[in-house]
Amino acid sequence: MKAAILGTGSWGCAFGLQLASSWEKVVLWGIDPEQVASICTTRTNPDYLGEIVLPQNVHATGDLEECLSGAEAIFVVVPSQAVRDVIHRVASSPELAPGVPIVNLAKGFEVSTLKRISEVIADELQQARRTTGHPIGVLLGPSHAEEVALGLPTAIVLSGQEGYAWHQLQEKISGPSFRVYTNDDLVGVEIASGFKNVIALAVGMADGLGTGDNTRGTLMTRGIAELARMGEALGGRRETFFGLAGIGDMITTCISHHSRNRNFGEAVTQSQTDPQEMLGSRKQVVEGVFMTQAALKLSEKLGIELPVTKQVHDVLFSGKAPTQAVRELMERQLKTELE
Numbered sequence: 001m002k003a004a005i006l007g008t009g010s011w012g013c014a015f016g017l018q019l020a021s022s023w024e025k026v027v028l029w030g031i032d033p034e035q036v037a038s039i040c041t042t043r044t045n046p047d048y049l050g051e052i053v054l055p056q057n058v059h060a061t062g063d064l065e066e067c068l069s070g071a072e073a074i075f076v077v078v079p080s081q082a083v084r085d086v087i088h089r090v091a092s093s094p095e096l097a098p099g100v101p102i103v104n105l106a107k108g109f110e111v112s113t114l115k116r117i118s119e120v121i122a123d124e125l126q127q128a129r130r131t132t133g134h135p136i137g138v139l140l141g142p143s144h145a146e147e148v149a150l151g152l153p154t155a156i157v158l159s160g161q162e163g164y165a166w167h168q169l170q171e172k173i174s175g176p177s178f179r180v181y182t183n184d185d186l187v188g189v190e191i192a193s194g195f196k197n198v199i200a201l202a203v204g205m206a207d208g209l210g211t212g213d214n215t216r217g218t219l220m221t222r223g224i225a226e227l228a229r230m231g232e233a234l235g236g237r238r239e240t241f242f243g244l245a246g247i248g249d250m251i252t253t254c255i256s257h258h259s260r261n262r263n264f265g266e267a268v269t270q271s272q273t274d275p276q277e278m279l280g281s282r283k284q285v286v287e288g289v290f291m292t293q294a295a296l297k298l299s300e301k302l303g304i305e306l307p308v309t310k311q312v313h314d315v316l317f318s319g320k321a322p323t324q325a326v327r328e329l330m331e332r333q334l335k336t337e338l339e
């Protein structure tokens with residue numbers, strides 16, 4: 001069994017390591033020659049995964065055809081805004097064998113189209129007339145790369161288009177410390193996984209201001225309310241927002257020192273530099289910044305209120321002071337909790 005993993009960053013490498021215990025061959029494809037060379041020569045990817053050593057059956061290449069050739073499943077692990085370009089290349093490859101499932105692991109929406117990533121993949125396959133036989137799925141949930149790479153117990157959700165035996169892939173990617181659940185609510189799983197990063201930014205900002213644990217709990221809970229409001233309006237199921245991809249990933253991301261989104265929110269409150277400038281100097285992707293833009297645009301389109309999202313947006317994009325954002329949230333008109 002060969003797996004193709006697109007992306008040689010933190011999660012691509014950690015997921016590759018996880019698969020390597022049950023798949024004969026795992027091939028990572030990357031655009032960064034430094035990352036590829038490092039994996040090939042030292043079996044490590046220091047800037048992305050520290051000193052973790054990848055097993056011998058994990059290979060890296062800059063050649064997409066080599067990566068795709070003979071793969072039984074393709075896992076997409078690049079930043080969400082890059083998925084369209086990457087799938088465009090995959091869809092025009094002669095090495096893309098019929099029937100191979102394509103599974104997205106990136107968390108977010110495409111900001112320019114406001115589409116979920118599975119929709120972006122479907123678009124590109126359709127454009128290249130490769131629609132037949134490529135089931136599209138997602139593998140999302142609370143799964144910090146740093147912990148998965150250490151083999152710490154993790155549970156995650158596999159969801160995909162109807163008509164494919166996802167439970168068979170579930171068996172193939174599960175492991176003793178990597179428990180995969182299925183969930184047939186593809187829409188809900190994707191929305192939940194992307195949106196939690198917006199709330200992680202908010203919690204990080206609150207932590208940076210030192211507002212305490214009451215605020216953290218409030219932001220997470222009101223964040224779930226915003227997720228459920230937006231997610232249901234987009235066709236997701238409410239139960240999904242209270243599952244692993246929803247509240248599970250929200251809690252993990254908001255409380256973890258591994259979370260780039262939480263950490264970025266905190267850094268924003270402790271620096272005089274413009275958040276966009278700060279973002280430009282980061283090597284690793286901070287998905288929540290893009291998701292904040294997408295979520296706000298979606299809320300305007302759907303005519304629903306997302307007060308926390310709006311404040312995070314204004315801090316990131318309009319120069320609003322985080323203290324002012326907190327004040328405005330606290331001074332909103334009083335209402336019932338379940339509205």
Ligand SMILES: NC(=O)c1ccc[n+]([C@@H]2O[C@H](COP(=O)([O-])OP(=O)(O)OC[C@H]3O[C@@H](n4cnc5c(N)ncnc54)[C@H](O)[C@@H]3O)[C@@H](O)[C@H]2O)c1
Pocket residue numbers: 007008009010011012030031032035048077078079080082085086105106107108143144145146283284285287
């Ligand atoms: N890091 C985690 O713990 C984790 C866990 C679950 C899901 N995810 C999600 O997985 C996705 C990738 O995260 P990551 O942590 O691996 O990010 P990362 O920043 O560590 O790595 C991103 C990788 O994508 C590559 N890349 C960037 N732009 C590209 C492009 N245009 N074409 C091809 N490759 C490109 C980079 O070279 C790098 O190898 C994100 O959506 C993230 O939210 C991350």
